[in-house]
Amino acid sequence: MLRPPSLVNVTTIVKPTPKTRNGQDFFHSPKLSGVEVPRWGRSRSTVSGQSVCSIRGQGGRQERFKGIPMAQAVSSQRGPVTGTAMRSRKRRPFLLDLYSTAVGKKYVMAVTGIAMMGFVLFHMIGNLKMYLGATDLNHYAKFLEELLYPLAPHGVTLWILRAGLITMLLLHLHAAYSLTVLNRRARPVKYQSARDYQVATFASRTMRWSGIIALAFIAWHLLDLTFGVVNDHVGTKDADGLKDVYGNVVFSLQRVPVAIFYVIANVLLGIHLFHGAWSIFQSLGWNNPRFNKWRRTFATGFAAVIVIGNVSFPIAVLAGVVGN
Amino acid sequence: MSNSIKNLTLKIWRQLGPTVKGAFETYNVDEISDEASFLEMLDYLNERLISDGKEAIVFDHDCREGICGTCSLMIDGQAHGPQRGTATCQLHMRKFSDGDSIVIEPFRAAAFPIIRDLMVDRSKFDRIIESGGFITAPTGGAPDANLIAIPKPVSDAAMDSAQCIGCGACVAACPNGAANLFTGAKVAHLNRLPQGQPERFKRVESMVETMDEYFGSCTNHGECEGACPKEISVDVIALLNKDYRKAKFASRKDLAR
Incomplete structure (x- = not known):
């Protein structure tokens, strides 16, 4: 032997x-x-x-x-x-040095994730204005454009926020891409028999796909309601001479395929958040017996709030609650 | 009362060497005592293979009491098999039933190349340990016991992490082939104790950076915790991440001075 x-x-x-x-x-x-x-x-x-x-x-x-x-x-x-x-190791500027390791990239994932979670939450809350009627939503849109005016010129604050968001998204994507490459390299030969996962959830296993579909949705969403490439109503003014955001939303979501895509993308975003919002605590090392058991509750609750709020809009438009 | 398990079908990965293509081969075990450990079952099969003039199946094992971390194996898609908190050597055949089909594969990761059959080379863990898994201790006469006061909860937490036997199940179970639970356990063990403070930040930096050279990244699936024969919590990964951040800031300040 x-x-x-x-x-x-x-x-x-x-x-x-x-x-x-x-x-x-x-x-x-x-x-x-x-x-x-x-x-x-x-x-x-x-x-x-x-x-x-x-x-x-x-x-x-x-x-x-x-x-x-x-x-x-x-x-x-x-x-x-x-x-x-x-x-x-070669001495590098502090942030680059941090970003050079996988742990540092996870920090970037977490921090950019928090920023985008903040955006998604306020975006959803702002959109709830559509239940108060066209005047409220259109004035809210005007308010966003005039944020901090007259301290800052027209639209500047909004663009600073947008630039921040674009940066966050790009960093999130780059970190996700390079970590995926690293992970693929770490197991070039896959298991030849079926794995039997014990702890990993559907959400954690599908982060890449839910992320990619959410990204595709963002692209569509911008073409639809911001640039109006696929929405003929964009550019119309309401009775007060403001941009008719309310009309744009109704025009867009009355198209059934668009509404279905909207629902699917938001459910996937919720799944992404279910894992991501919990993951943040681990990646940033926020681990404390005082709140550890609340981390899962927080992630579930946050994802649920976003999904329920966002999915209600296409349903409300199709049901005629919004738009009459 | 000892019963026996009958008619087991084993699909075992056979591979002659690191660069040779491997494949599953099927073996039958007609009857084995339910008190046999999983490795004893493989021993039994090997005895038969040898007496038939065939090559024995190569697998890692040493202490067979769950403390050395030498045994490995992916059993039915789970590192160390279906019983939680148990290494393969402590897994017993009573966990299986008559007529079961069991698939046995080596741990797979770029950092764990297959040496032969089910045996893998886990020396990349040694590289991580070498980069920071030590403390500086003064030599000379043995110091008095309990000379350094350590609060009980701190020592308990450190001991929880110190349970790590370095078997590599965390890497094997991780969908990304990451070694964060292993490295986290070592960092949490030494960084929590007063003896580990002088190298605290240098340790976490070198260990994380060494880990990066060979392993994947943590995406917080938690599979490592599920597979760990010592049930080490993913909390150690959070501590690793926290100390890495502190190290980056602390060493930056130190360099600036």
Whole structure:
């Protein structure tokens, strides 16, 4: 029987046994021809001299092995072994330095996520004005354009906020993209049998898809209600000479396919938030026995509020509650 | 009373070497005691393979009492099998029923290359430990016991993290192949204790940066906690993230001085 490698002392000379127990010459079996057999010899003593408490005394010392058919492989090449021998990282500006690691990117995901959650919440609350009628909603839209006027010129505050949001979205996307690339690289060969997930939720498993569909919805939403590319009503003024935001919304959501897309995208956004809003606490290290049990409640509640509020608009328009 | 489990079908990953293509092979175990551990069942199968003149299945194992972290295996899509808080060596056949089909795969991650069959090389964990999993201790005569006062809750919390046996189940279970639970456990263990304070921030920085070279990133699925044979909580990942942030700010201030 093969000797378990955990019993192999890595600092001693390890030589391959030429014959296996059943007499088959394993190293020269035709099955393995073309496989590089390593040079065997004394490996550099690899056990770090001081104060390194190794967690596992098993043979885990081989750094690089190519086509080694037996487990006793010991490579002569080794990297740094102690903390003091760590190669020093290039000094970078603080924020870039933070962003260079996966943990830092998760910070960016969390912070930009919070900013966009704030936007989504206030966007939903603002839209509730449509239940008060056209005058209220259109005046609210005017108020947003005139935010902080006359302290700031017309529309400037709104554009500063928009620029911030665009930056947040781009950072969120870039962090998500680069983390996905990193994660794909971390498991190039997938499990060949079915995984049986125990804790991961549907939401956590589908963050990429719910995010991409929500992004597609944002693009549509801007083309529809902001730029009016797919909405002929945009540009119309109401009785007070204000932009008829109310009319735009009614025009858009009376189209059934648009309303359905609106509902689907918002449910997916809710699923995205269900995991994201909880994830923020972990990623930012906000962990405290005082509020840990409320984190899930918060995420569920936040996602529910957003979904219920947003999904009510197309339903209200189609049901004729809004728009008469 | 000991019963036996009959007619097990095992689909086991066989792979001759790191660069050789592997495949599942099917084996039958007609009868095994329900008191046998999972590894003993594999031993039993290996004995039979050897007596038939076939190559034994290579798998990692050592202490077989759940404290060394050497055993691995993905059993039916779960790291360390279906029983929570248990390493493969402590999983018993009584968890299975007659006629079960069990799929056994090695842990898979770029950082855990397969050596052969079910055995993987987890030495990348050693790289993380080497970069910060130590404390500076003065040499000389043994100090008096309890010389450094540690509050009981702090020592309890540190010990919870210190339970980590470094088996790699967290990486295996993580859909992203991330080692944050492992690194978090080591950081939470040492950074909570007074003895770990001198290297506290340097430790978390080097360990996180070393981890980044080999592993994926945490997306907070929580699968690692579910698979951990020591049931280490994902709270340690939050602590890791918090200390990493503090380290970035603290080292920046230190450099500015």
